[in-house]
Amino acid sequence: MNGQCPTCAQDLQGCAFFFDVDGTLAEIQPRPELVFIPAAILAALGRLQTVGVPVAVISGRRLADLDQLFEPLRLPAAGVHGAERRGADGRLRQLNLDREALRRVGDELFQACARYPGLHLENKGLAFALHFRLAPELEAVARGLAEDFIRRYPALLTLQPGKCVFELKPRGASKGEVIREFMREPPFGGRVPVFIGDDLTDEAGFQAVNALGGHSFKVGPGETAARQRLDSVSAVEKWLDALVRPLKPEVYP
Numbered sequence: 001m002n003g004q005c006p007t008c009a010q011d012l013q014g015c016a017f018f019f020d021v022d023g024t025l026a027e028i029q030p031r032p033e034l035v036f037i038p039a040a041i042l043a044a045l046g047r048l049q050t051v052g053v054p055v056a057v058i059s060g061r062r063l064a065d066l067d068q069l070f071e072p073l074r075l076p077a078a079g080v081h082g083a084e085r086r087g088a089d090g091r092l093r094q095l096n097l098d099r100e101a102l103r104r105v106g107d108e109l110f111q112a113c114a115r116y117p118g119l120h121l122e123n124k125g126l127a128f129a130l131h132f133r134l135a136p137e138l139e140a141v142a143r144g145l146a147e148d149f150i151r152r153y154p155a156l157l158t159l160q161p162g163k164c165v166f167e168l169k170p171r172g173a174s175k176g177e178v179i180r181e182f183m184r185e186p187p188f189g190g191r192v193p194v195f196i197g198d199d200l201t202d203e204a205g206f207q208a209v210n211a212l213g214g215h216s217f218k219v220g221p222g223e224t225a226a227r228q229r230l231d232s233v234s235a236v237e238k239w240l241d242a243l244v245r246p247l248k249p250e251v252y253p
C-alpha cells in the first residue's frame, strides 16, 4: 500500500484517524433520526479499514445508533461523548454509572419536556439531549431545564451545549479521554492521531490529539483548539477522497 495524508504528508500507515459524526461526516439535519453518512464517505472509511489504517468514530450518539449509521462497516467507536467505547478488539467499556438514577432523571425530564411540544428530548440512556432546532424560540427554556437538572444532579450529570441542543451528559464522559484510551491500545498506539470534529464536545478531542503530537481539524467556523480547518462536510469528503485515492487500485476493486 502507498498513500499519504494530504495535509501533513505523513505515511498513512503511521496515522490513526478519529472522526466525529454529526456536522463532520454527516450534514446536520432537522432531526437526529434523519441523518445519514454519504456513500463516498462510507467507502473511504471502508478503504482505510481494509488496508489496516486504524479508524474510529467518536460521537455524542449511542454505539447502537453509530452501528446503524455506518452499516455495513463496524468501526471501533466511542459513544455518548465517551461514556461508552468499543475498542478494535470488540470489547465494550462503559463509565461506571448509576443507571437507576439516570433512568429516574430520564423520566423526570420526559415530564418536564411534555409542557413544550416543540422541544425534542433524545433519551440516550446514559445522556439526554434537549433539541430546540425545530423551535428556536425554546432555546432559553431548553437551557433553563438543562441547567436546573445539572444543579439537582451535580454528581451525575454535566452540561454539554451543542448545535441547537443542550445535552446532559454523564460526569466524566470526555471525547479527549476516549481518544487517549484508544491511543494506548493496538492498533492505534504508536501512531500519529488525527481528529476531525465540528462542535464544542470535540474541543476535548482536539486538545488530546494536540498534546499527543497529532493533527486536529475543526469543521466550519468558530473558536477552537484545533490547529487546522475544513469548511464543511463536503470538504471533509474531498479531504478523505484525497487521502484514499493513492491507495493501490488492486486492493480496492
Ligand SMILES: O=P(O)(O)OC[C@H]1O[C@H](O[C@H]2O[C@H](CO)[C@@H](O)[C@H](O)[C@H]2O)[C@H](O)[C@@H](O)[C@@H]1O
Pocket: 020, 021, 022, 023, 027, 028, 029, 030, 031, 032, 033, 035, 058, 059, 060, 061, 122, 129, 131, 133, 162, 163, 164, 165, 167, 199, 201
Ligand atoms: O458528537 P457528534 O457525533 O457530532 O454528535 C453530537 C450530537 O449530534 C446529534 O445532534 C445534532 O445533530 C442532529 C442531526 O443533524 C441535529 O438535528 C441536532 O440539532 C444536533 O445537535 C445527536 O442527536 C446527539 O445525540 C449527538 O450528541
